[in-house]
Amino acid sequence: MKRILFFLATLLTASSFAQDNCSTLYPANEGQTLVIHQMDKRGRLQTILEYTTSEVTDDGMTIALAVKDKRNRYLTDSSFKAICEGGVTRLDAASLVSSQLQRYEGMEYSINGDDLFFPNNLEVGETLPDASVEMRVDAGVMAITTTISMTDRKVIALENVTTPAGTFECYLVTYSNRVSVSGMAQNLTCKQWISPGVGMVKEESYKANGNLLTQSVLHEIR
Template identity: 35%
Template sequence: MSALILILLFTSNALSQINCSRYYPLEEGTTLQYTSINHKGKLESTADYIVSKVENSTSGTVAEMTFNLSDKKGKEIMQSSYNISCSGTGIKIDFQSLMASAMMKQYQEMEIEVDLTGTDIELPNDLTIGQELMDANITMTISMAGMNMKTIVNMMNRKVEKKENVTTSSGSYECFVIYSENESQVMGIKKTSPSRLWLTEGVGMVKQESYKSNGDLLSTTTLTKFNN
């Protein structure tokens, strides 16, 4: 993990690295691989992440996460990046940079304007069972040929449900389980998709399940490789 504040003494710097982010390994060169399967257990996609750049300042640490998404046949679908900032009490995932990098590449050769506003996804270092977490949201307005299309995504009702042990091909982990509801509004039509996230110290996400609005499982994503 990266330091909150760069200090000249190595020992003090190492201690700061531990305290900056308890859950996310913000150390340059760290790699993670996630595999997603559908509700029938069939492979859907693979995502390879790397902490590509880390910058430290007196206000905290910012890490750039670069990822490659491949389909079930191994063909690359998308490459993009987003930022994670760490202040010492926890991390914030820049929802806007995550959406913007993907959207801009998709529309860069088209005469389309994209405007993004919203809030970051926050995750404190100190998690406890029953704890309620801050909501996050993003509003994306696409302007094309005099027409505007607005999409709103709300990550809400976030709560730490319990602790649970999880084993994947990358190892065995003790995790906090975080529940959330992801509500999307496109042209006034709402759709809600609940999800659960399994989170462990020093690694981050180990597992995620997405569900239909009735609770039926849609897909499962698990950590299959980890190297720091």
């Protein structure tokens, strides 16, 4: 379950990127890196994610992701594309998750899902489209099916948020997540703060009982 929640956090963070020529919300400067610190419910650092805009084209951008442990030691890396078209940023959720499945090399697996859409201009009171992704891995003795669904995505407020990277004016987006692994499900609620021209500044995930589960903050822009 922890591995699947890592996929989910990566997916949601990645949705904060878009191509600059059709968005006023997100950065698209080649070589720019956003450093995200993922922490547990007590605020203890667990994982460091470094998202670098490696290429910008007319129809989108390529994002390189480096994953490090809490001691800043390299764990793995991958890359994915964000497509900007029709006034929205489109992220292929299945492609993003596929890039994180290196540990299943040599096994048969399939990924199906909806693209994750974000409009290039957010407004308080706006409702965003749902998204889901299903992963099925044949582990030999058994098949493991994981489904992640994101629903009730709403822009509910405009707030100022302070992190180690600075103070930012952010749109607060809330949504519900259902993570099911071979029939065992966990329901989560999430809050994500997105700043124009920056991207994701802060994110929190809560259990169904309202207790904080994980939190992520923008630690550095370089």
